Amino acid sequence: MKGWPRYMIERRLASGEIAYYWRPRRRDIRAGFNLQAEPLGSDIGSAIARANELNRHLDSWRSSIGGVRSLDLQRGFGTLEWLFERYRRPDSLAWQKVSERSRPDYIRAFKLICALPRKSGGDVGTAPVKAIDARAADKIYQRLKEGPRGPRLRQAALCIALAARAWDVVARLYPKDVPALNPFRGVELTHGRGKRPAATREDAYALHNALIAAGEPHLAVAPLVCFEWLQRPENVIAGHLTWLDYKPASKPNSVRIEHHKTGALVWMPLSDSDGPFFPELSEHLDRLQRLGTPIVLMAPARKRKGRVLDPRPFLMREARKRVRQAADVAGLPPWLTLDACRHGGMTELADSDLTEEQEMSLSGHSTPDAKRRYVKRTDAQRLTAARKRRAWVQEQKTHESSNDGSSKSRNGTSVPD
Known part of the structure; x- marks a missing residue:
């Protein structure tokens, strides 16, 4: 259609709904271009914005044939899944600061977010980052709270916190591709009352x-x-x-x-x-x-080749x-x-x-x-606090009694001129 981005097409689904797709030329794909056909969803505004991004990278690839290919010239550039992948790159200083023990928690959180299905088809991981606003982040959080075995408030809150951190890091490195306004910041979180016990x-x-x-x-x-x-x-x-x-x-x-x-x-x-x-x-x-x-x-406990x-x-x-x-x-x-x-x-x-x-x-x-964050409230702490409080009360009473007695003495005849 006139005025649409290059290689953007529309298809009517069996449900009667219109869906949009981006499909580059076959000769570019045969020549080694890795951004192949990609669904753009049913929202025409988001579809046009995404198609323009893909066209920019197609043009970049065409101008760099024979040179070193950017790691960003791949299927899914500019999506939420891509953002998490950029954050987890081995040469990322932010990822290097994450301890080896914590990295599996990050990976699991990102996978949980990306695996959520979208109404327009595909999953959340395939959604363009520019299409994710505060309302979308709120919806992601609400869906994360309900796990296959019941509520998972702690895990959902962790997912949102880590997504927000990844967004900040990648937005700084890709200011033209990732909005500066982080939709995962400010999500109203519901915290459970349960706490992990501490060992005695x-x-x-x-x-x-x-x-x-x-x-x-x-x-x-x-x-x-x-x-x-x-x-x-x-x-x-x-x-x-x-x-x-x-x-x-x-x-x-x-x-x-x-x-x-x-x-x-x-x-x-x-x-x-x-x-x-x-x-x-x-x-x-x-x-x-x-x-x-x-x-x-x-x-x-075992041996290898006799030793x-x-x-x-x-x-x-x-x-x-x-x-x-x-x-x-x-x-x-x-x-x-x-x-x-x-x-x-x-x-x-x-x-x-x-x-x-x-x-x-x-x-x-x-x-x-x-x-x-690691200290649990215990009866021993409450007992110590109660003792200190009672001692303070007794001290105040003694002090007030002493002041009252001094005042009465000064008003009586026993106080010399």
Whole structure:
């Protein structure tokens, strides 16, 4: 039709609705152009805008034949799926800052969003980013909240937060292709009331003993290190805690704890004149066989070509699997994980009535807000708060009584001139 973008066509569907498509010339495809026919949906405005984008890239490709092809000259350029892929590129500085432990959560969130079906056909991942506004983001969130097994408020909120982060990063790199106004910012989120339990000291040591009983003495180090020394589970499992960190010659009364997520380095004291601070953990480490430089290593149970394989660090999924199996055999609750142990250690700091500065000096957090996310509210904290409040009330009453007595004395005859 006159005035339409090149290669844009319309088709009437069986339902009677008009749908639009973009279809480049066959000779361009035979010559190696990767942007092939693409559905544009049923909204003519969005279809025209998308067809113009595709034509620009077709022209760019034609002008660069024989040169180095851009990674962006591929099917789906400018879609939401493309935006997430750009964010996750290996050379993306933003993606490099995402920890290895967190990356699967990002990938899962992006897949959940992209897999949502669209009324016009296809899925949300194929929608042009310029067609996604605030209303569309709200609709995406509402659909994410209902999972196949019921409400999933936490997962839906995470999806929106990560989508917003990816949008900001890619919009800065592709200002002509991604709108600066982020539709995922400002979505009204519904937060559930449920919270993940934090392990008590008894829970952490029960998981430690369960792993020993399961024949995993090295993996049994992890629950106690997470609880007592507050190191993140992924750092312990990956082998970042080494024998060189434990009682080194330069500091024989300390252990070096490095938090790779924040870069913080904490020298945790092990004892003072009154005795050890972590007697059970120190005793376990002192008698533990040293399989290699990392403290937590997996001893292979099989042989290859007649020789036993060397011990190696656990994969996180393998470590979690073995922790879960040991916990199940011991009859421990399903929520008791290595993360729960670390959260429990953080909560015990708060129960101990330490100042925030003291807590952060042990946990390695750089800000109070980051530290507070891991602390659970407990009866011990409420009891300490109630005692302090009552002591303050008594102090005020004593002070008021003293002032009243002084005033009466000054108004009576017993006060000399």
